[in-house]
Amino acid sequence: GDMVHPYLKRRNGQEEVHYANEEIREVLGRTLGVPIFQEQVIKLAMVAAGFSAGEADQLRRAMARWKRNGELKPFQDKLIKGMLERGYELEFAEKICLQIQGFGEYGFPESHAASFALLTYVSAWLKYYEPAAFCCALLNSQPMGFYSSSQLIQDVRRHGITVHPVDVCDSVWENSLELEPINSLEPCTQSSQPDIQLGLSKIKGLNQHTAERIIHARKRSPFKDLSQLVYQAQLSRSELDCLARAGALNKLAGHRYQARWEAQGVEPSRPLFNDHSNSSFNSSSNPSHTATDDAPAEATQIQLPAPSEAQEVYEDHAHLGLSLRRHPLALLRDQHKILQRCKTAAQLPSIGHKRFVQVAGLVTGRQRPMTASGVIFLTLEDETGNVNVIIWRSVAERQRTPLMSARLLKVKGTVEKEGSVIHVIAGHLQSCDELLGSLAVHSRDFH
Structure with a gap:
């Protein structure tokens, strides 16, 4: 409808604003001569073309449906006729009709616009002053919106926020913030942003129940190796392999290839033998017993070569949908x-x-x-x-x-x-x- 560019140019002082008369100025003065809100179109039809309040409301309804059934054409003819009768130039009348037609594509009331503007302002404020929290909240709301998790993470890192990879030793289910203890004597600044810790939910194929077992086991005793992880969290072979492929075992094994290799040597948890409640070997009767006592003795370690950077990026995208390494x-x-x-x-x-x-x-x-x-x-x-x-x-x-x-x-x-x-x-x-x-x-x- 030839509204967007004229408004922006006038707002930026690149184009002068002209009004046909004071009546038009009164209707369109706030928006620099361009009808932006639904209420303005209704008022314009009444002031410039002599529409009654009922006719103007019918015009509003027709704008939303004009492309489907052509209801706007009779109103356009009436608008032009009414404006010409009141001394307006034909060019001006046709331009107003074109704007109303364009308005029907994406027009809404001022209250609707104000609601969106408020959401936009709050979102922009949060992104500028609290970029880590804003990004973390968006990541936990995926899938949504226009940007993927990978794009959100790249953007927040370009703004100086540290993002930590998914890891069984640190991650909870959702993405989280690593908050430093607050010193009340020091003012909070934009540079003192928390780090973002990616959550186990980012791992493709890992369900929340498995993640909760890992988190619960870690609270009892931090993991020292894969055997302790498997036995404390009672992980199956497939669950362990899923974690290894995603790089979530790197702190325990060094890198994902080594993790997958070591995972093959860890005997999966077997519920029949792990249920000590009916056993004379219940740890409650043996105070010296710990979770790691259930794990087998470690075999001689074979150290595999680490994957190349390109291989790491490939595996990251395959199993997480994103990577914290260099862009492809x-x-x-x-x-x-x-x-x-x-x-x-x-x-x-x-x-x-x-x-x-x-x-x-x-x-x-x-x-x-x-x-x-x-x-x-x-x-x-x-x-x-x-x-x-x-x-x-x-x-x-x-x-x-x-x-x-x-x-x-x-x-x-x-x-x-x-x-x-x-x-x-x-x-x-x-x-x-x-x-x-x-x-x-x-x-x-x-x-």
């Missing part, structure tokens, strides 16, 4: 010629408006709003942040396969800047999936 693009960029001329997200602000650029990243989101006339908005993620890519319909139709299926995408295009907002207008798309192998990367696609 950071590992691939220097190794493959196809990526070496690509700029990172952090480098885009230094590139001039309308300049040619090449970028590459993991595809984390595709959006195709109904109001965008076939335009697709793509989000690429690299080791420094996100790149927003705009793909016009003609480009999307010619290069549909890489657009819709690529996990790692290279884009050639031009930089588009408006204030602090930067987009890349795509001209050519190229899938680089062969560089990722079978790395598990998923995008969130919205239509």
Whole structure:
């Protein structure tokens, strides 16, 4: 409806505001001459076109349904006729009708807008002043919203927050904050943020009941080795292997390969022999008995070589859906010629408006709003942040396969800047999936 850009330009002082008369100023003065709220459209129809209160309310109802049944057309004719009769120019009348038509796509009452604005302000305040708590809360609310756990964690780490990996020695079920003891004599500052400890819930295939057994056993006695973990938490072979694959046993075994190897040598807990309640060997009658006494003596250790960084990243994504190690693009960029001329997200602000650029990243989101006339908005993620890519319909139709299926995408295009907002207008798309192998990367696609 040609409302968004004029409003922003006028708010930023880039465009003058003109009103047809004082009546229009009274209705649209607060929003710089642009009808933004539903109440303004109703008042505008009454003031500028002579609608009665009932007719204006019928217009409000028709705006929400105009695309389905064309109910808005009779009102548009009446609006233009009423405005012309009251001395308004045809161009102004048609512009108001266009704005009302656009308003029907995404318009709501001022009270609705105020509610969203309050939520937005509170969220922004929390993200700025309490970034660790804000991120932790979002992680515990997944799946939700637009960003994945991996993206949320990358963002909070770029803002200086430390995130600790999932580990049986430290993690509870949900993600949590590691709070330092509070010194009441020292003021709390933004730099004194707690660390985030990832929870056992992040491990694919691990159920909450198993996690609760681990947490309960750890409270009785901290784990010293895998045998103690298995016997105190009564873990099955599959549960232990799930933890090992996710890297949650690294503090006890060193690395995930070693953990999986050692797990094969630990005899799983057997309920028949672990139930001491009916046994003469009940630990309650033997004060010197401890949980670790049930574990077998350790065999001679064989030390396996640790996985490479690339293997660690692959395993992290496969079993956690995220990684705290280097981003896949950071590992691939220097190794493959196809990526070496690509700029990172952090480098885009230094590139001039309308300049040619090449970028590459993991595809984390595709959006195709109904109001965008076939335009697709793509989000690429690299080791420094996100790149927003705009793909016009003609480009999307010619290069549909890489657009819709690529996990790692290279884009050639031009930089588009408006204030602090930067987009890349795509001209050519190229899938680089062969560089990722079978790395598990998923995008969130919205239509």
